[in-house]
Amino acid sequence: MAYGAKVVLDAVDLDIPRGQVVALLGPNGAGKTTTVEILEGFRRPGAGEVEVLGVDPAHAPEAWRARVGVVLQSWRDHGTWRVAELLEVMGAYYAPYATPEVQRPWDTEELLERVGLADHHRQRIDRLSGGQRRRLDVAIGLVGRPELLFLDEPTTGLDPAGRRDVHDLVADLADLDTTILLTTHDLAEAEKVADRLLILAGGAIVADGSPDELRLQLSRSSEVRLRDLTTGEVSVHAEPDPTAYLTEVLTARRGEVQVVEVRAASLEDVYLDIVRRAEAGDDLGSLRSLQEVTR
Numbered sequence: 001m002a003y004g005a006k007v008v009l010d011a012v013d014l015d016i017p018r019g020q021v022v023a024l025l026g027p028n029g030a031g032k033t034t035t036v037e038i039l040e041g042f043r044r045p046g047a048g049e050v051e052v053l054g055v056d057p058a059h060a061p062e063a064w065r066a067r068v069g070v071v072l073q074s075w076r077d078h079g080t081w082r083v084a085e086l087l088e089v090m091g092a093y094y095a096p097y098a099t100p101e102v103q104r105p106w107d108t109e110e111l112l113e114r115v116g117l118a119d120h121h122r123q124r125i126d127r128l129s130g131g132q133r134r135r136l137d138v139a140i141g142l143v144g145r146p147e148l149l150f151l152d153e154p155t156t157g158l159d160p161a162g163r164r165d166v167h168d169l170v171a172d173l174a175d176l177d178t179t180i181l182l183t184t185h186d187l188a189e190a191e192k193v194a195d196r197l198l199i200l201a202g203g204a205i206v207a208d209g210s211p212d213e214l215r216l217q218l219s220r221s222s223e224v225r226l227r228d229l230t231t232g233e234v235s236v237h238a239e240p241d242p243t244a245y246l247t248e249v250l251t252a253r254r255g256e257v258q259v260v261e262v263r264a265a266s267l268e269d270v271y272l273d274i275v276r277r278a279e280a281g282d283d284l285g286s287l288r289s290l291q292e293v294t295r
């Protein structure tokens, strides 16, 4: 995918099974929104193949669209409408696509309850706070009870309670077998809600795996801190195998070490390391082989 002469996506190869919650991570400008927009059918890639729910999104029929929910980064429209009014109108578009298994649209009051806006159903949209507005964005994406939901930075601007609500909502939707692709810059959020993380950098997916897989396979060492009881001295060691190191130290210096702290590389450390190496043009072959392992 290129914008003019600028190639944004080059080696994006991914397969997402039904019901998976996937977080797409990557630095600003990496092409996350572009990827999501291609999958949504809003942009056409210059080359390659895309299939979403069995169909090429660029030529998808209306019934396909009813099965897909989209929460954009910002949606600034309909300011004078009331919250419930907008959901009723948007929901009506989905009614023809109800099936015996899936009632469409989602009942407005139930949906507002679910996203934490039950007390605001009569409020004018331009009088909602930023966080309430974000909850409404999520409700708009859900009103058709999608099988597949795209969430572009769903919790940006939300307070901790709002973030927790969105995370709980993602977990509930995952229980209902909804497939979710979300973009975020918040690694703690990605780790909490996603089954699988994809890191996009330099136009390619450079890492692909569960949060634990990425952390375990990509972190090269843990930080071990020891405080010596007699001298009060604190020493810090970077250890690839902290268990073996601690066993050795605690046996040799029995009773001397007062405090032991082991800090595994955080997901953030791993992420920053991968992105730095991808952007520097390092060979990330070992990470690509991780993709093979984790698939």
Ligand SMILES: Nc1ncnc2c1ncn2[C@@H]1O[C@H](COP(=O)(O)OP(=O)(O)OP(=O)(O)O)[C@@H](O)[C@H]1O
Pocket (backbone or CB within 6 Å): 003, 008, 026, 027, 028, 029, 030, 031, 032, 033, 034, 035
């Ligand atoms: N319509 C456009 N025309 C030209 N260039 C574009 C267009 N949209 C995006 N780009 C460029 O393509 C690259 C990828 O943008 P994209 O918005 O997909 O990145 P992103 O990973 O979503 O970034 P962010 O984390 O900042 O939201 C950026 O360099 C951006 O400047």
